[in-house]
Amino acid sequence: MAVKPYRFALAGVAATGLLALSACGEAPEEEETGGEAEASFEACMVTDSGGVDDKSFNESSWQGMLDAENENDDIDSSYKESSNESDYEPNLLSSVDDGCDFIVGVGGLMTEDVNAVAEDNPDIAFATVDGFSEVENVYSVQFDAAQSAFLAGYAAAAQTESGSVATWGGMQIPPVTIFMDGFVQGVEYHNEAKDTDVEVLGWDVDAQDGSFTNDFEDAAGGKSLSETFISQGADIIFPVAGPAGVGAVTAADENDDVLSIWVDVDGCQSLADYCDTILTSAEKNLAVAVRDAVLAAYDGTVGGSYVGTLENDGVSLAPFHEFEDVVSDETKAELEEITQRIIEGDESLGLESPSSPAAS
Amino acid sequence: MNVKTAAEPPEAPPERREPFMTLFGRYLIEANSVMVTIWSLLLAFAIGAVLLIVSDEGVRGTWSYFFDRPSDALSASWEVVSSAYFALFEGAVLNFNTLDRFAAGTAGFGDVLRPLSETLTYATPLIFTGLAVGLAFRAGLFNIGAQGQLIMGMLGALVIGFGISAPAIVHLPAAVIAGGLAGAAFGAVPGVLKATTGAHEVISSIMLNNIAALFLVWAIGTGFLHSETRSELVTKPVDDTAALPHLLGFLGGSLRVNLALVLGFAAALFVWWLLSKSTFGYRIRAVGFNSHASATAGMNIGRTYATTMGTAGAFAGLAGASLALGINAGGVTTNTALEYGFDGITVALLGRAKPGGIVAAAVLFGALKAGALSAQPGVPVDISILLQAIIVLFIAAPAMVKAILRLRTPRGGLVTLEAKGW
Numbered sequence: 001m002a003v004k005p006y007r008f009a010l011a012g013v014a015a016t017g018l019l020a021l022s023a024c025g026e027a028p029e030e031e032e033t034g035g036e037a038e039a040s041f042e043a044c045m046v047t048d049s050g051g052v053d054d055k056s057f058n059e060s061s062w063q064g065m066l067d068a069e070n071e072n073d074d075i076d077s078s079y080k081e082s083s084n085e086s087d088y089e090p091n092l093l094s095s096v097d098d099g100c101d102f103i104v105g106v107g108g109l110m111t112e113d114v115n116a117v118a119e120d121n122p123d124i125a126f127a128t129v130d131g132f133s134e135v136e137n138v139y140s141v142q143f144d145a146a147q148s149a150f151l152a153g154y155a156a157a158a159q160t161e162s163g164s165v166a167t168w169g170g171m172q173i174p175p176v177t178i179f180m181d182g183f184v185q186g187v188e189y190h191n192e193a194k195d196t197d198v199e200v201l202g203w204d205v206d207a208q209d210g211s212f213t214n215d216f217e218d219a220a221g222g223k224s225l226s227e228t229f230i231s232q233g234a235d236i237i238f239p240v241a242g243p244a245g246v247g248a249v250t251a252a253d254e255n256d257d258v259l260s261i262w263v264d265v266d267g268c269q270s271l272a273d274y275c276d277t278i279l280t281s282a283e284k285n286l287a288v289a290v291r292d293a294v295l296a297a298y299d300g301t302v303g304g305s306y307v308g309t310l311e312n313d314g315v316s317l318a319p320f321h322e323f324e325d326v327v328s329d330e331t332k333a334e335l336e337e338i339t340q341r342i343i344e345g346d347e348s349l350g351l352e353s354p355s356s357p358a359a360s
Numbered sequence: 361m362n363v364k365t366a367a368e369p370p371e372a373p374p375e376r377r378e379p380f381m382t383l384f385g386r387y388l389i390e391a392n393s394v395m396v397t398i399w400s401l402l403l404a405f406a407i408g409a410v411l412l413i414v415s416d417e418g419v420r421g422t423w424s425y426f427f428d429r430p431s432d433a434l435s436a437s438w439e440v441v442s443s444a445y446f447a448l449f450e451g452a453v454l455n456f457n458t459l460d461r462f463a464a465g466t467a468g469f470g471d472v473l474r475p476l477s478e479t480l481t482y483a484t485p486l487i488f489t490g491l492a493v494g495l496a497f498r499a500g501l502f503n504i505g506a507q508g509q510l511i512m513g514m515l516g517a518l519v520i521g522f523g524i525s526a527p528a529i530v531h532l533p534a535a536v537i538a539g540g541l542a543g544a545a546f547g548a549v550p551g552v553l554k555a556t557t558g559a560h561e562v563i564s565s566i567m568l569n570n571i572a573a574l575f576l577v578w579a580i581g582t583g584f585l586h587s588e589t590r591s592e593l594v595t596k597p598v599d600d601t602a603a604l605p606h607l608l609g610f611l612g613g614s615l616r617v618n619l620a621l622v623l624g625f626a627a628a629l630f631v632w633w634l635l636s637k638s639t640f641g642y643r644i645r646a647v648g649f650n651s652h653a654s655a656t657a658g659m660n661i662g663r664t665y666a667t668t669m670g671t672a673g674a675f676a677g678l679a680g681a682s683l684a685l686g687i688n689a690g691g692v693t694t695n696t697a698l699e700y701g702f703d704g705i706t707v708a709l710l711g712r713a714k715p716g717g718i719v720a721a722a723v724l725f726g727a728l729k730a731g732a733l734s735a736q737p738g739v740p741v742d743i744s745i746l747l748q749a750i751i752v753l754f755i756a757a758p759a760m761v762k763a764i765l766r767l768r769t770p771r772g773g774l775v776t777l778e779a780k781g782w
Contacts, residue, residue: 049695052737079736079737080733080734080737081736081737081741083741084695084698085695085696086687086688086696086698087733089614089616090478090616090730090733090734091733091734093474093614094451094455097455097457097471097474097734098457099461109592112690116613120612120614171592171593172591173590173592177591208591214577214593214694215694
């Protein structure tokens with residue numbers, strides 16, 4: 001079984017050669033490091049499952065942290081990823097251990113843990129994204145996402161050719177179902193105003209019951225759910241499930257004449273490869289909200305709350321991108337008008353979600 | 361080692377007594393089970409270091425001009441590796457930042473102990489599932505079903521945890537026992553199937569894992585288990601009287617390590633007693649060594665399979681109880697069980713199916729998990745899974761460790777742990 005020595009020699013020569021080839025680059029000039037002074041304010045973020053690169057709300061919250069860091073040199077930011085809900089508490093606690101001055105917990109499921117840790121650490125400022133907290137040192141960032149989803153639903157109803165659209169969620173929690181409520185009501189309003197008969201699969205607003213993957217990471221499950229809806233005739237799918245929603249986009253990509261609507265961020269940017277199947281996105285501008293929260297915390301604000309709406313650009317409907325010419329000017333004008341009416345608080349639209357955050 | 365020399369056959373010519381250090385030195389370069397374990401750990405950390413270097417863009421950049429200025433590459437690599445392992449240590453054992461804050465008076469003593477508490481918290485279910493897999497190993501059975509048994513134990517403990525009301529002195533033991541029984545019942549199924557129909561326990565227990573996981577999803581959705589206050593898939597919380605008390609609660613509420621750890625140690629002690637002192641344990645080992653010989657000797661093989669799997673299932677069920685009544689007392693979700701059952705297999709392998717080894721392996725893996733969570737984002741969180749995988753790979757293949765390090769073959773040959781069920 002002895003390996004012949006010459007084989008070793010040969011392997012050695014080959015390895016050295018490869019290394020030499022790859023390692024012959026020139027050294028860069030010695031740089032004067034240490035120009036960047038140590039930041040005095042440490043902002044930390046704890047992500048929900050899905051990871052910091054989830055193309056959705058974790059990623060966009062992290063973008064907000066980076067924006068704050070860029071805006072103010074005295075702020076340093078870092079994150080810790082949770083792979084499931086039992087990681088929330090240890091991640092929050094080790095952020096406290098790390099000496100963070102401001103800790104953002106992303107995701108409504110984390111609110112209880114944020115509250116518990118915040119109560120134990122009254123000297124540190126906390127924020128919860130997508131949750132509401134009454135603890136004094138917790139800043140609540142919430143979004144009336146039903147507003148942007150309402151517009152998305154209206155646009156979907158205007159664009160569907162099969163007369164059937166679908167939505168499904170990652171988990172049955174208010175930050176998810178609020179999108180589904182708005183989407184369904186947007187379709188219903190279109191039916192009423194334009195006398196159409198578009199059907200929505202996957203969510204019943206009155207019963208508050210519908211289709212869920214029960215997971216934010218299971219793209220395969222999301223895809224099979226989407227394919228079920230497609231086989232039932234839906235030609236526009238609106239997944240509210242972060243990374244799991246990619247399943248809906250790929251299902252739309254593989255089936256002709258099926259489109260998807262992305263959630264939280266502009267899908268044409270986060271999933272650029274699939275832009276030609278993404279009609280639009282119901283955006284929740286987490287980046288701006290998180291950036292403002294960090295900057296406010298730096299200035300000494302502790303606690304309070306923020307609700308993102310169409311009015312303050314906290315939520316919005318993304319551009320149609322590749323479908324700019326497909327969507328009629330009439331529909332665009334109507335969306336404009338509806339946006340105004342939502343901002344004015346027009347109740348005749350029928351936009352009312354039990355998950356909507358109380359106005360601050 | 362002294363025992364070994366003493367056991368030399370007396371008719372052999374009187375050996376010259378070798379000095380202890382020579383014997384010890386020979387022991388170190390031998391591929392015996394202790395040294396293979398130690399070398400596996402060191403090799404795993406070395407490979408982890410290489411991967412840390414390769415995965416860091418900045419450091420990779422410095423290697424591209426290695427021959428021009430090697431100091432850059434070497435110092436950058438050392439920097440990234442040492443800081444990563446230091447961060448793992450801080451997250452698993454002692455955080456020096458907290459120690460500073462403790463010295464300055466802004467953190468309590470409990471905060472200093474938190475990394476250790478987290479390590480032991482993650483180790484607790486692994487002790488139980490490691491025992492569940494390890495015990496079955498000793499009978500020559502490969503219990504892949506610990507995950508399903510854990511889930512059933514979780515549900516059993518949960519139902520008693522919120523379903524009945526009683527003073528803590530009755531309620532808590534009842535809930536723990538319910539978890540163990542539920543796991544035992546579920547674990548016995550593959551054993552009974554093997555005994556009666558010859559169905560292989562690996563196949564049936566893998567399938568039962570899926571059944572348990574999907575049963576959990578359905579069960580949480582039912583009105584009986586589903587939380588009354590939250591709409592997502594989460595169960596009702598267990599009553600305070602059924603929750604496992606924190607061991608160090610007096611030092612701070614954030615020290616999550618609870619009574620289940622003590623139960624885990626007790627379970628390991630029990631397994632040690634069972635295997636080495638009891639008739640049942642003797643039967644388990646005999647069947648594990650050679651089932652045909654045991655059958656000839658008059659042992660009931662089928663019954664041993666069923667009872668061993670049932671006992672193993674009870675330990676996995678206790679792991680579930682430790683979660684449902686411990687860190688997840690606020691409500692169980694479909695994610696609560698994580699991969700504890702499957703990690704139990706690696707723990708049992710690393711611990712060589714011995715109770716003491718399993719406890720040590722569980723604490724090591726708990727430390728890796730706690731360390732990796734807290735060392736983010738400087739260290740990729742997957743590093744702990746990666747280290748575990750490499751460690752077990754080497755443990756399972758002692759011949760590879762022997763070949764890489766050119767160790768000597770020990771007297772009696774290499775020790776490989778295997779299930780003889782095939």
